[in-house]
Amino acid sequence: MNLADGRGRELESRFQLEKTMATKKPATPSVHIRPGEKVKVLITRDRIHRRILEIAKQIRKDFPEEPLLLVGVLKGAVFFLSDLARGIPGEVSLDFIAVSSYGKDTKTSGQVRLTKDLDASIEGRTVIVVEDILDTGMTLQYLLRILEQRKPKRLRVAVLLDKPERRIAAVRADYVGFSIPNEFVVGFGLDYAERYRNLHGVAVLSLKAQDKAGKPDR
Ligand code: IMP
Numbered sequence: 001m002n003l004a005d006g007r008g009r010e011l012e013s014r015f016q017l018e019k020t021m022a023t024k025k026p027a028t029p030s031v032h033i034r035p036g037e038k039v040k041v042l043i044t045r046d047r048i049h050r051r052i053l054e055i056a057k058q059i060r061k062d063f064p065e066e067p068l069l070l071v072g073v074l075k076g077a078v079f080f081l082s083d084l085a086r087g088i089p090g091e092v093s094l095d096f097i098a099v100s101s102y103g104k105d106t107k108t109s110g111q112v113r114l115t116k117d118l119d120a121s122i123e124g125r126t127v128i129v130v131e132d133i134l135d136t137g138m139t140l141q142y143l144l145r146i147l148e149q150r151k152p153k154r155l156r157v158a159v160l161l162d163k164p165e166r167r168i169a170a171v172r173a174d175y176v177g178f179s180i181p182n183e184f185v186v187g188f189g190l191d192y193a194e195r196y197r198n199l200h201g202v203a204v205l206s207l208k209a210q211d212k213a214g215k216p217d218r
């Protein structure tokens with residue numbers, strides 16, 4: 001880079017700024033925690049970022065030449081997907097799908113319905129479904145069934161978290177960020193009643209005894 005000219009200086013100072021932003025830790029975000037709710041960090045932001053980069057590299061290694069389509073499952077997968085997509089070199093496209101469970105408890109109903117479909121066809125494409133967490137597996141089982149019918153060239157699954165103890169459906173992920181114990185977790189995209197998605201790390205949420213009736217709705 002020729003620093004003698006103005007353009008060179010501009011690029012140099014932008015580079016310095018980006019370097020500072022990447023190395024300096026921002027303050028812990030002030031997430032509003034409601035009375036009766038407690039969060040305890042399980043996986044720090046830095047560990048998550050490191051692990052996502054490893055997965056991203058692995059994915060590119062597994063598919064060295066192929067354009068990849070990452071399909072994010074809204075809303076929980078958004079932060080995982082955005083870091084993962086930026087970590088994979090080469091051609092990467094994004095699409096989104098959304099599902100919701102019938103009834104309050106997927107453990108008993110196990111029924112899933114599509115609330116937002118993909119924008120484009122996946123026929124002949126190498127698709128990686130990106131999910132926040134693999135719990136009972138009912139959501140993923142449903143999604144894989146409908147996506148498989150659309151004849152992708154390959155269909156793979158990446159999940160940030162896996163709770164193997166809770167599995168009901170016979171599904172597995174090809175890429176797993178972290179296997180975690182059977183606890184309800186929030187943060188890095190995962191929510192409790194639409195809150196806590198903005199926590200930088202993953203934390204265990206516990207509710208006070210009197211609130212247990214409103215146990216986290218998975
Ligand atoms: P599954 O169909 O039981 O595998 O559940 C998958 C969905 O349930 C995830 O995409 C999450 O939206 C939600 N879920 C499961 N466990 C948790 C958790 O511990 N915290 C937040 N959401 C969860």
Ligand code: MG
Nearest residue numbers: 074075076132
């Ligand atoms: Mg989800």
